[in-house]
Amino acid sequence: MKLITETNEDINFICEADEKSGRKNYFIEGIFMQAEQKNRNGRIYPTGVLMPVVEKYNKDYVAQNRALGELNHPQGPTVNLDRASHMIKELKQSGSDIIGKAKVMETPMGKIAMNLIDEGAKLGVSSRGMGSLKMTEGGVNEVQKDFMLAAVDIVADPSAPNAFVNGIMEGKEWIWDNGVLQERHIAQYQRQIKATSGRHLEEKAVNLFKDFLSKL
Numbered sequence: 343m344k345l346i347t348e349t350n351e352d353i354n355f356i357c358e359a360d361e362k363s364g365r366k367n368y369f370i371e372g373i374f375m376q377a378e379q380k381n382r383n384g385r386i387y388p389t390g391v392l393m394p395v396v397e398k399y400n401k402d403y404v405a406q407n408r409a410l411g412e413l414n415h416p417q418g419p420t421v422n423l424d425r426a427s428h429m430i431k432e433l434k435q436s437g438s439d440i441i442g443k444a445k446v447m448e449t450p451m452g453k454i455a456m457n458l459i460d461e462g463a464k465l466g467v468s469s470r471g472m473g474s475l476k477m478t479e480g481g482v483n484e485v486q487k488d489f490m491l492a493a494v495d496i497v498a499d500p501s502a503p504n505a506f507v508n509g510i511m512e513g514k515e516w517i518w519d520n521g522v523l524q525e526r527h528i529a530q531y532q533r534q535i536k537a538t539s540g541r542h543l544e545e546k547a548v549n550l551f552k553d554f555l556s557k558l
Contacts, residue, residue, distance in 0.1 A: 344475065345419050346485065348381055349468040349497060350374060355459045367445065368456050370428060374442035374494050375469050385475065385483045389438060392489075395471075396433050396440055399491045404430055411444065411467075411493045413451040419472050419492045427451035427496055442467070442494060455496055468497045 353372030360367055377392040403409040409430035410421050432443040444467075446452045446459075458465060473489030538546040 344473065345470070346385070346473055346489070347415060347468050347470050348375065348383065348385070349466055350376070351466045353467055355465065357459070368459060370442070370444040370446065370467060370496070372442065372467070373439045374433065374467055375440040377438045379438065380482050384481070385485060387485045391485055391487055392440070393435060395489055395491050396435065400433050404433055411495045413455050413496050415468060415470060415495050415497065419470065421493050425451050427455045430494060444494065463498065466497050467494050469494050
């Protein structure tokens with residue numbers, strides 16, 4: 343399975359005043375994901391793949407107030423609570439689009455996002471999930487049925503080509519290990535080191551480190 347991210351710019355940042363407290367509330371609204379359209383990363387999400395995933399995410403995360411996202415993408419598929427900036431309140435289908443609404447929280451990262459919005463910074467949202475890809479005859483990478491939505495993050499400068507879709511972790515393989523996602527390459531390195539005798543351990547470690555650097 344690969345870490346898959348998709349950036350979307352067609353969103354609005356809304357600031358509303360709370361009538362009781364007078365405090366500003368910040369929301370993100372707009373298209374969070376799209377099906378049946380080839381995106382700029384050469385990928386397509388079939389409706390039959392994306393919609394069931396969104397339905398499950400709504401049930402397991404949105405309805406349980408667990409649909410957290412981060413400010414900028416982390417280097418893996420999990421959500422880091424210390425970097426959480428917003429919570430998705432709604433995801434609904436509109437044709438082939440997934441329309442979302444998220445509330446920016448008053449966490450350290452959320453406050454940074456609020457300040458960026460106040461200053462007029464151009465921001466976007468970017469979905470993050472795990473899944474496999476299959477190349478079609480038309481040269482499009484089709485996302486497969488094992489896709490799992492992990493989060494929708496707030497990202498900066500979304501108009502930059504491939505700004506957030508070719509990060510150092512996206513192309514890596516990830517595996518489930520006792521309920522925990524681990525990067526396949528790291529697991530392979532660990533197995534090779536354990537299988538190497540003490541006499542050749544230093545040489546093996548150096549070679550594996552070089553191989554690791556070549557993949558960054």
